[in-house]
Amino acid sequence: MVLNSIEKLLEKYDNAETTLQEEAHLRAYFSSSNVAPHLEHYKPLFIYFTNEQQELFTQDVPLNTNKKTNFYQWISVAAVAVIILGIMVPQLWNSPTYSDEEMELYNKTKNALVFMSSNFNEGVSSMNVLEMASDNFNAGMYNASFVSEFGRTTNKFLKQ
Structure with a gap:
């Protein structure tokens, strides 16, 4: 037991x-x-x-109560602050100025992209119509296979 x-x-x-x-x-x-x-x-x-x-650790563990500031930690914090300020400050004070020629070129490009987008959307809708026609054609072919099978079966009965 x-x-x-x-x-x-x-x-x-x-x-x-x-x-x-x-x-x-x-x-x-x-x-x-x-x-x-x-x-x-x-x-x-x-x-x-x-x-x-039963085993014990008998050595003294030294405890350092004096806090020492790690100089390298503060350097990394300062470096991150400098990088962020270097990126953000120029963008805040210097707003970009564009010449009339650059604005005209921007507007022409924007209009060309809008025109291409509308033509692309019309092409996609045409493809949807073709896809529907293809689906209907496939459904018709499937149903026609039943008609041809029915015709073969009917011919077998009529010949006998």
Whole structure:
């Protein structure tokens, strides 16, 4: 009975489902001298865990209570601030001025793109009409296959 409960606990242990009390029970079992032969390979594992729990760190840990400001952190903050100011400030103070020739060229380009866009949209709508016609043609061909099959079947009956 004890062996069955140990095997069930080992299965739970392998699935990481044991409680601390169950693990303590397993450590106690494997620390004893009467371990079942087919469970001997678990014994070094639990003995290792028992030994490692008793190990202590005895050296002093030095704590530095003096706060030193890291100079390099402030340099990186300053560099980011300079980059942001270098990008934003010229854009805020110097609004771009365009000559009359540049504005005329811009307006002509804009009108040409609007014209191309409207023609493109008309072409797309024409393609939609062609697509509908293609779908209707395919549906008609499908229905015509039924008519031809019906004709073949009728001819078989009439010849007999």
